[in-house]
Amino acid sequence: MLFNSHAFLFVYFPIVLFGFFLIGKRNARAAAGFLALASLFFYGWWSVKAIPLLIGSICINYWFGLRLTPGPARDDHQRKRLLIIALVVNLGVLAVFKYANFFVSNVNEGLAAAGFSPIPMLHIALPIGISFYTFTQIAFLVDCWQGKVHERSFVHYALFVTYFPHLIAGPVLHHAQMMPQFANPQTYKADPRKLALGLAIFSFGLAKKLLIADPMGQYSDLLFNGAHNGLAPTLYTAWFGVLAYTLQIYFDFSGYSDMAVGLSMCLGVQLPLNFRSPYKSTNIIEFWRRWHISLSTFLRDYLYVPLGGNRKGPARRYLNLFLTMLLGGLWHGAAWTFVLWGALHGAYLMVNHLWNAKVRRNVPAGPIARVVGWVLTFLCVMIAWVVFRADGMHTAVAVYKGMLGLHGAPPTAFSEMGLVPYRKSEFFRTLLVGLLICLAFPPTISLERWVPHPQALTGRRVLALGSTVMIASGSFLMFAWAVSKLGGYSPFLYFQF
Known part of the structure; x- marks a missing residue:
């Protein structure tokens, strides 16, 4: 179910x-x-x-x-x-x-x-x-x-x-x-307030899954399935496909987490926050403090710390980081692609910590540095998602070659290999909306800020009524729109882990 x-x-x-x-x-x-x-x-x-x-x-x-x-x-x-x-x-x-x-x-x-x-x-x-x-x-x-x-x-x-x-x-x-x-x-x-807030959070999570994750999955599946079947993706196809998967896995897993939080809140139980806008991260250390927070915390407390953490010198610290991420990758699935994904993130973390220890103190922290950090972080995450999604190393290598332009660079990614899942404008609209939500909007759980507690609304009944109507109307419209997309079998990506 x-x-x-x-x-x-x-x-x-x-x-x-x-x-x-x-x-x-x-x-x-x-x-x-x-x-x-x-x-x-x-x-x-x-x-x-x-x-x-x-x-x-x-x-x-x-x-x-x-x-x-x-x-x-x-x-x-x-x-x-x-x-x-x-x-x-x-x-x-x-x-x-x-x-x-x-x-x-x-x-x-x-x-x-x-x-x-x-x-x-x-x-x-x-x-x-x-x-x-x-x-x-x-x-x-x-x-x-x-x-x-x-x-x-x-x-x-x-x-x-x-x-x-x-x-x-x-x-x-x-x-x-x-x-x-x-x-x-x-x-x-x-608790009527928790019930209303839970239904709102659930509706936003359902919308993430059905309105963004699933459409992005149609395009990314065509890319990776095509590469698996021996087709050579070219530059634009590869990058758009990987970007589509980058948004698909975010909105799929973030949407599930929002739905879980919302359902649990309806029952009066608060689940821990599992996502905190991870694609806003300006370095990999920050990314892992924002992505799949419950797993990151578990790996830190029950694997990294028992291995010695940072208590046994820098070299041992880097080794512990790498081993923790390697085993974290293997936890996601029994395949060498997951091991490689974990190894990539382990290497990213080692470089990040080394940079902080040796170089960062000499680099001025300003808007330009943060933008450069965000671009590098987002690219590194995208590159690692390739092996996470690929069903084998041959598929991942084909996609990487496409991203490097080794298969050529046609003027459009929508005319080659039959990769036309729906209209181009619809794809770009969903892509841009997804990026906007990832990079500009707060986590869904912050909806709680927009539902003031009754004790804080003494003498402010207009504000109470306005916020209630706004959240209720938006949630109902979002829920109805998402339910209209219900149809075929659409499991969550993390079900396989």
Whole structure:
């Protein structure tokens, strides 16, 4: 079930929303249980066969968490060994389901080169969302071991892991952000202001997905599919196609994150901000503080810092940065293209930190420096997106050659290779609107600023009415326009990770 589907919009979510607050009036714990079961139903809509793995993961990690928590009768050495076992179990399950086929295919290439018979492929289906709920629970286990977890409700823990707005494509949640909210009785009381704001944020996210991401995806798919099939993209085609994908992945993932935040706000629960206008960044360090914030925070706290962070000298710091991004790339998918994407960003970060340490102090910080920094950052991000999107290195190389003009430069990108998904004017209009939103508009979550709190509006009823009418009208028109585009199957890009 997709957020951008009739079944979700007009059946599933209204029932869940109504049922959650109806039950919450009588029993908050029962309402949490209802929402957890509704989240399992949402997950099972994708694959009933994957539900036992999710439930098993929840139960065993809850059991591990109870025993990892410090206590007078628990030896620290035993707890550390148990933590290692728990991490091995979680990472082992993730490795089997996500990387087994990748490992076997690479082994078979080596065997074929040596003249040996290949190993039979395992053909293991990847359960959707496994990376997100596994990372969420790994963070929980580490925090239990460090004594940071005090919540003990199994119902709240199950809801924390399965919570449907984040379950399929993130954000990666932290128990400290969520479980206190589930324990708060006020969460289970309907708040008209949160409901209105949540619906507005959801509408903007839905519009991002259907009005910008999907149209941009039509053009980028034609470019990358054409390159995969042996067609040589020329200069304009390559650059427009990569720019289209740069906007597609931003509005696809940002749109999903907005929808998740909006849906959760309707239920009275605040999800963490996952995007903060990353394409405005003037360096790569800033980019990773704005893009997929929950994953960046997880990689920093649970990988970069345990590796030593910046505590063991500059050389080790650069190595830790590179390894963190390399593993972050591999987390996105079992393919060498994702590894290369992570390596590129690791190299970018190393250069950025080296520049800050050795050169930046001698370069005046002014408007020109910021513009140059933004251009370089945006180009580096675009270049890395090529290997992220390509289904193989041969496709990426073909696109890179096109971007370098090695395949020629015809006067238009819309007449060669049949790349005419729709009218040229419509493409450029969507492209320009997308760039304007990325570079000039604040994050969607800032809509909260335009919905004043009732306590701040004493004696300012005209302002209250005006802001309410403006947000409500704009959200309704945006929602109606986006719903009019509902049609074929249109999954979110991060569902595959």
